[in-house]
Amino acid sequence: MIDRVFSKLKGDRWIWIIVIILSIWSMLAVYSSVGTLAYKNSKGSEVYLIKHTSMIVGGFALMYFSHLLDYRYYAGISKILMIVTIPILLYTLIFGETINDANRWVTIPVINQTFQTSDLAKLALITFLARMLTRKQGNIKDVKKSFIPVMGSVCIIFVLIAWANLSTALMLFGVSILLLIIGRISLKQIALVCVGGGLLLLLVIFVGPRRDTYVSRVNTYMNGGEADPDKSYQADHSKIAIATGGFFGKGPGNSTERNVLPHPYSDFIFAIIVEEYGALGAIVLIALYIVFMYRCIRIVTQSPKAFGALLAAGLGFSLTIQALANMAVAVGLGPVTGVPLPLVSMGGTSILFTSVALGIILSVSRNIEEAKLESNKKVVVGEIPAMG
Known part of the structure; x- marks a missing residue:
């Protein structure tokens, strides 16, 4: 069974x-x-x-x-997701459902079900980054052709999420940095991404609509609620x-x-x-x-x-x-x-x-298994002696 x-x-x-x-x-x-x-x-x-x-x-x-679905199709899907995600995140910040002083949710018409748009953004950015880093491997050190497009996508999504959901944005930024390291982006360029992300973080903390909430939570954590x-x-x-x-x-x-x-x-x-x-x-x-x-x-x-x-x-x-x-x-x-x-x-x-x-x-795992089975079949066929 x-x-x-x-x-x-x-x-x-x-x-x-x-x-x-x-x-x-x-x-x-x-x-x-x-x-x-x-x-x-x-x-x-x-x-x-x-x-x-x-x-x-x-x-x-x-x-x-x-x-x-063959995972290679997700490369094309990631482009569509990124095109859709940025307007949805902007819409969420302006017209989204406000819960606990944060605009993180959008209500889906007809079914009247809310969803957190940052969940879509995480999926979109990670798949898009994977696609970009794969496509740019030939000139991965080129600032104009590789670094700026990659950094731009990371920073735009980071700011749009961080404005209402800082914790999710920070985790996504951390995952993006790990992908840049695995994708052979130079340490100098990664350092620049971190500096840019840090400046955007300070902007969100001190200018964003939830600045009082962030300061209060950190103070509470540091002082133990005293x-x-x-x-x-x-x-x-x-x-x-x-x-x-x-x-x-x-x-x-x-x-x-x-x-x-x-x-x-x-x-x-x-x-x-x-x-x-x-x-x-x-x-x-x-x-x-x-x-x-x-x-x-x-x-x-x-x-x-x-x-x-x-x-x-x-x-x-x-x-x-x-x-x-x-x-x-x-x-x-x-x-x-x-x-x-x-x-x-x-x-x-x-x-x-x-x-x-x-x-x-x-x-991805299924594709690896199928490739191994195909490889084993070729080996077995190759070992069978020719008849006649």
Whole structure:
């Protein structure tokens, strides 16, 4: 039965297994942590579980069809995504839905579903960078032909996202720098990109509409909430959830901090998981993301084409860094941000975009497997002696 299922799923089998485990764990954790939200909106927890499960099923469908498409087609798709992404990000900043003093969401007409446009921008920039770096390998050191187009795309997307979502922009900028290093951009040029990014960061922090929020969060993190305990409320209760979980946890559905923490089903779902499954659960969860990154690195090293290697590296790093950032915030290693835990947090369209990214990685892996099979067939045919 299992072999029959996996025979339909091409690409790295371990990545498929990790995605399935995280998805099941996500349903358990979300169902456990939406009680307060359900009570507030006079709905049953099952309503949110069904909605979340439908998103996971939709994500699996997108992942499956994305991994069937030859990854080389994503080079052309990336151009379309970049052309569409920049106007959408501008539209979001001006007309987007304002939640927690940030314009990050756009409502899709007819279905009345909101989605965070930075999720689309991450996918667009990483695939576009992979394409650009592959196409420019012949004159990669040329400032006019290679450096300026690459730097321009990174900085434009960075500013448009950072204006309303600084944490996501910083992570995406970090992933972009990693891709530039892998893509053989010179260290001098990378340093210039970092300087340019730093100047843009200062512009966003001191001139942007959320400057007071950024300063407040950093001050709260540095001072531990001594000046204003209300501002450290989320971080404090996240630590309480983690501390009371012990090694084996309180058991699924037995969290108490889920009734106190804001957004326990998204931003702080890791704290709820540790409270219910203990340090053992945290170790297993972290191990799953580390193994996922290891499998992505294997795909990078085995890919015969630069574009496939850069795609797997960029998307793999993006998802892993996001996961580590979410967990770091939950344990108090960083200021509070609104970064979800990939494939685990409840978050409609973020699950769908994450699934597409995973599908692209699996497409690269599938191509490697098919190339190996083709190579083996040629070797076997070549060994058969000629008849007559």
